[in-house]
Amino acid sequence: MPDGHYMACGRCGTMLSKSCPNSIDRVAALSFAGLMLYPLAIGMPLMTLSSLGMKEQSSVLETAAGFYDSGYYIVSIITFLTAVIAPFLKLFIPFITSLCIKFGKRPPGLISAFKIHKHLEEWGMVEVFLLGILITLIKMGHVAQVHFNLGFFSFIGLVLLSISVSVCLDRMLFWSCLDRSEPAEDPPMPPDRDQTAHALGLMRCHDCGKLVDAAQDREPTVCPRCNSVAHFRTRASISKTWALVMTSLFLFIPANMLPIMQVNFLGMPERSTILDGIIYFLKHDSIAIGLIILTASILVPLFKIIGLMIMLVSIRSGKNRYLKQKSRMYRMIEFIGRWSMLDIFVVALLSALVDFGFLTSIQTEPGATFFCIVVVATMWAAIVFDPRILWDRCDPLDKI
Secondary structure (H helix, E strand, O other): OOOOOEEEOOOOOOEEEEOOOOHHHHHHHHHHHHHHHHHHHHHOOOEEEEEOOEEEEEOHHHHHHHHHHOOOHHHHHHHHHHHHHHHHHHHHHHHHHHHHHHOOOOOOOHHHHHHHHHOOOOOOOHHHHHHHHHHHHHHHOOOOEEEEOHHHHHHHHHHHHHHHHHHHOOHHHHHHHHOOOOOOOOOOOOOOOOOOOOOOOEEEOOOOOOEEEOOOOOOOOEOOOOOOEOOOOOOOHHHHHHHHHHHHHHHHHHHHHOOOEEEEEOOEEEEEOHHHHHHHHHHOOOHHHHHHHHHHHHHHHHHHHHHHHHHHHHHHHOOOOOHHHHHHHHHHHHHHHHHHHHHHHHHHHHHHHOEOOOOEEEEEOOHHHHHHHHHHHHHHHHHHOOOHHHHHHOOHHHOO
16 A cells, blocks of 8 residues: 555445554654653643642642542543553554564564554543643633643643654554464455455454454464454444443433532532533633533533444344445544543542642542443443444445
């Protein structure tokens, strides 16, 4: 595939792979720079809030620890994984893999680590955390003085480098360099463009993308490149997706009705829900921020739940209308899922930064746990759902 081009499915339009010039060298350089900034961005204080002679500062690590100290262990673990662990692995694994490819090495565990990296793309949320920092600045800018620390500028650099690594990573090229399996025979050419690999007895490995012949003698079928168990479609995809979608739907109400944080001002507590926070920004002429929170915290989870339910019902009914549009909707659901964590990160920052004793302080409330579970459940539902089942159950030749 020529540099700067991408490969897409001719049936539903999904991008399968995208090439990048000098991908291995670029990934090695960018990921190394990101790893150098990582300790400063995660461990150093991001900013300092000062009010009436009192000062508070916090780092990314301290925001996750704040949830743990308050007894919200689920929220703390999810925040720690998405804001600390996953961003590190998103840089470390490509760096090690690119170096091993350049020097022709293949240490034990390299294939397994690179398989894991594919599943980290949606769970590393430094971009969402950065937006949470900006919203926190706007919310607290008129009540306290804000001083930016080294961690803030390092975190911005970490976000830019992390995005650059994801853009420059040519996954197909990396897998071809790591592939030491026996070269397989070319699969038979389909007699028409609508025939699928499934119809020809070929499985696409869910981890590395290699086409595997399902007619091989061994059981279960194992991918010769990454040693993953291959199967035609994600196992129990529909039932798992229904379970996660219904869980999200049931928890969506308490997630938005229960208070997500409590503001103590001069000893008087005031609890606020997600909707209260949106109204706060709209009343104080921060319409753009209010709309961002409304979209990320309420509209996006609803869109994910309703969109997945539409696709599940379509599979059940066998309706063949708008299959391409439903495939695009699924890709949108998969892309926007992690941005719903915005409110959790804002609460984490406010709880860690605003602690001025009797004057004012902010504490986490139970709504944060329900909301965090809703976000994770909808993201996991999009992961376990296999959109190819839409095309299996519906006749693509009759689609409108």
